[in-house]
Each structure stands twice: as structure tokens, then as C-alpha cells.
Amino acid sequence: MTHPLADSQNKSLFPAPPMAEQERMIEAILFASAAPLTQAEIAARLPHGCDAAEALAHLHRRYVGRGVNLVRVGDAYALRTAPDLAYLMQSERVELRKLSRAAIETLAIIAYHQPVTRAEIEEIRGVALSRGTIDQLLELEWIRLGRRRMTPGRPVTFVVTTEFLDHFGLESARDLPGLRELREAGLLDSRPMPGRAGVDEDGDDAPETGQSELFED
Amino acid sequence: MTHPLADSQNKSLFPAPPMAEQERMIEAILFASAAPLTQAEIAARLPHGCDAAEALAHLHRRYVGRGVNLVRVGDAYALRTAPDLAYLMQSERVELRKLSRAAIETLAIIAYHQPVTRAEIEEIRGVALSRGTIDQLLELEWIRLGRRRMTPGRPVTFVVTTEFLDHFGLESARDLPGLRELREAGLLDSRPMPGRAGVDEDGDDAPETGQSELFED
């Protein structure tokens, strides 16, 4: 009768565990996972009637100031060591792949301008994007394909991933450093070249639609 | 003077971190470690002057009753999910599969002729019954052992279970449609050959063949 399936099927038969118990269940689930888990994924593993959101809030408070913290990554949650203790972790440190300047800049452009097309990235950098740059970022799982832009040619767009947020310790793309200032300065606007005379603009592809609405708050 | 080397050389110059800080350091170290660490290994990673033993004791107490516990593994320490929550680390994927032809036929024979012996099932089906088929039906709890037949060898008989009736929505095995009804339902569109008694009918064994007479048409 303690079969999890039975729990979820017979909703009324089994009362939800006490909140303290729900909290320790989530603690165990998040502890066992290296990758962030969404609230839905967590909830699916809890007995019926649990309030994952509330239990997560409790758990978050419990780990404030500890050596391990509960962090939010996009719409997911993960336990991560406190960054101030990085110096103790020499033996766990992984050698990060050295990224080219082009790759780093492209990543930043995608993160701040997402969803963004290849042509837009090229316009911002003023130079053609080599195939390898996008491949490298895709391979790192820091970017992925977004929706196609509804403009002629229907170009693909790129957006950053949860893995990107996780890697850089960001709760969401809204938390990118300096995002607000850049937006207020109009630097995230997509401004077409007056009179259409640029060298690296593609007339068909010049999107009037600002990507920045994604970050409106 | 603030060089880390100076710390270890001039022991007295830098006080050890507060115990609460030592505790969270160990918490982070054990969390990130892929393998259990001995007290000596932990101590080696802590700043000079730390008391690993005491900090471990504090950490142990902190995690008592939590979803994660500090456990001793040989002479090493590790953070592990609480044993009572192990079921959260398992997920059951349910796969729906059709019963094999042998199994469904055997089940049908048992349902229509119960109590029925293995030899009788084989005779009706005209092929030997594999051990696996009976095992599968027993495992599904759709059949169970009935009384032994009071004949030489005292063979076991099989009957259907309440579980079987539940699954097929029957009040009793007697509710199974008879041959005439099967024919009327178009499931059995030929009439039995005249004068043919059928291989599964026993002249002198009638009382023991159970309910097969119920299905005569």
C-alpha cells in the first residue's frame, strides 16, 4: 500500500506528509542530483499532496549561510557549494575549456540579446561568425536553438540554456550583470542602419522586433 | 604576510576560523567530494588550526533526522541521503504489454474449465505448457492453485482469482459468456462438428471437470 503509484491514485486515502518531512524529502532528492531539477520534477517524485514550492522555500532558508546553498537555476533548483569556499575545492576543480574571444563575445551577445539570429550576432560584432564558434557553444550546452524568427528566410535564433544559467550561477537570464543599464542605454535595441547602407546588414533579415522585450520586467 | 604559506609557517599569527565556519567548510568539502574522506584528508584541506574532529561532530548533529546524513564509512566520512528516503531515488516505469497468445489461451482455459490440471490445459491447447506461462499468470495473480485432483498422482489444479474477476469486470467465472453467446457475438462463427465430442471432454470424469458443463450449448 505504500507504493508511490497507489499514493497518487488514491488522492484522499493518504494524507500528505508533514511539511518538515516534505522538506527532508526534497533535501534528499536535490542532494542526490548533480543537475538542477525543476519544481515539477521534484513534485513528481514526492507523495501526493505535497507542496513542493513551500518545502523548497523552507529548505532554502535552512541552507542560507551554510557551506552548501539551495540555488535557483531558471525554473529549476540545485544544491551548490557556497562560492566563498571555492579555495577549499582544489581537488574538485575541473579545467574549464579555454574559449576564444569570438566565442565569449558571441555567448554574451546571445545571452543579452536572446533570441538572436546569426545575422544579428554578426552585425553586432561587425564580423562573420565562424561555424566553429556556434558549435562550441552548442557543445557546451550553453546555447540552444530558439524559435525561428518570423521574418523572410525564417532564420533560426539562439538562446541560452539552463546549463548556462547553472554554470554562471544565474537565477535567470534577467539576472545577467548590467542588463538593466544596457537596456536603459538602448544598447540592446536592434537599430537598423539609417538608409540601409551597412556592410554587414542583411536587408531581408533586419528585424525591427526588439529581443529586449524578453527582459522587460 | 598574507601569503597562504605564511599561515602554515607562522601558526600563531592567524587564528583558526570559528567553529561554525569550520563546520560549513567540511559541509562543502564532503558535498563536493566524489568519495568518502578520512578525517586526516579533511583536516589537510582545512586552514591551519581547525579542529576537524569537533567540526565533524557538529556537522553530524546538524544532519541528524535530515534528508541527508553524515555517515561514517570505514574510517572515512560522507554525506549520504537518509536510508528511509531511498525510495525517492527510485522510479518505476510502467510498461504496458499484451499478454502472449499462450498465456491468454491458458488463462481462458482455466477460467472456463476451472479447476483444471496442467495436463488438461495441455490437452485442450494441444501443446505442452511452458513453466513460464503458468508462472506469469500466477505472478499476475490472475490464477492460483486450487485443490489437488483426487486421482492418481494427485495433480494440482488451477483456478482463477478474485483479482482476475476484478480485472475482467466479472462477478464470477460463471458470468463468462458460454459458447452459444460467443457464437452469437460473432466470436465463434462455426458450429461444432456434429458427433465430435471434443478432446477436452471426459465421459467418466465429469464431476471433476468442474464447470465446463456450464458452457455447453
Add this chain to the structure above:
Amino acid sequence: MTDDWVNDSIAERRAAEALIVDVDGFEGPLDLLLMLSRTQKVDLRRISVLQLAEQYLVFVEKARELRIELAADYLVMAAWLAYLKSRLLLPPDPGEDGPSGEELAAHLAFQLERLQAMREAAARLMGRDQKGRDFFVRGDPQPLAVSRKTVYDASLLDLMRAYARLRTRDEFRPYAFDRTDIYPLEAALERLSRMVPGAADWTSLQAYLPEGWRGAPARKRSAVASTFAATLELAKQGQIELRQSDTFAPLHLRRRAGQ
């Protein structure tokens, strides 16, 4: 003279090499413009685009003198900047369509400022705490153990169809030599051997006939014959004893004592 020529040549070559290195180091004309703009030592918003255009054109001219092949986009940019320069210097022609020199200059300044901003953003991003360098994931994760559970399904219809199939099968099967009324000796021997340990008392051979072989005479005959042959074989092996009180009297058998 010769020395001078040599020196000039060396200096020239050095300058050329420096320029090659620089051109290689730039990621396109916009990047080059951004570098050149730094020499003005002002905020990008107050940059003199006219001065910048001149600096760029000088750079390209120098490269040409040194016979350095510049990529096409550098030359396109040079042509565009020369056009921009002329638009900025000449009084506006009321008859001409298109954006003014100021508008074009403003856009170039915007592009430079945006590129600069993205560079800074990239640097800030890379300066953040990074996973695996500054913060760490669980070192010994416990993967979710997925156990597969197969649920077998069958409907009442399946069951009824199966039964109907069994009950009608014989009527449809292709012709085959019908051996259903023959009870093989091997089967009788196998069956009897299994039952011998339980046969402590004298029991009629009739009782050992298998189920389903006691009714129809042809079947019963075959079963009796095979079972009888099996008893003889088992008696020969010393496993059972046989007893018959009279000719044609019922045959009795029992386990041999000590077996």
C-alpha cells in the same frame, strides 16, 4: 645611401609586420574602429566620427602602401567611411534623399558603443563565479534508479476470443494425420515413473490412466496399452511389482518394497 636604403627598408618591413600582426589581431573592421577610437581618449558617446573615419582611412592607406592585402570587408568599410566623411564635410544637399551624415555617424557611434558594451558584458560574465571553478555540484550524485515494471494487459474480449479460437481450432486446422487418440508409450512411462513413489498400496492399473483417456473406447484402449507396457518396463527395472489374481482379472501394481 645604401645603408639608408637598408634602414628604411628594415623600418618599413617592421612597420608592415606590425600592421600584419595588428590586422590579424582584429576581429573585423568594427573591432579596428573600436581600437582606433581609444586613441581619442574620450567617451564613446562624444567620439568624433569624422576624426575616426580619417584615422581608419590612414590605416588602410598605410596598409596599401605596404602592399598588405586587407580583407574585403576592411575595404568596404573604408569606402563607406570615405562616403561618410564627404557627407559630414559637405553642406547638406537638400535635393539628396537618404539619411544625413550626422545620422550615419550617430549609427556608427552606436555600433561601436554596443560592441564595447558587449565586450564588457562578456568580461563580466566570465568574471562571475563559475561551476566547477568557484562553486561545485554534488560530487557523488545518486542517479535515479529506474526500474521497469511491465504490466500485462488483456481484455475480456481477448480472453473470449482466445477461448473461441481454441474451441473452433480443430474444425479449421489443415488436414494432418490425427494422432490425438494415440497415447504414446513415452508419455505413459514418464507419467507412471512420476507416480510410482506414491504407490505404496496395490492399485488397479485403471487408476493410472491419464485424465481424458478414460472415456472414448479408442482413446482408453491406447492409454491402457501404453500404460500396461510402461508397467512392464518399470517392473523389469525393479521399481514396481505387478499382481494379477486371474487371467483377464484387473492388473494391480505397487511400488516395490525398499524403493
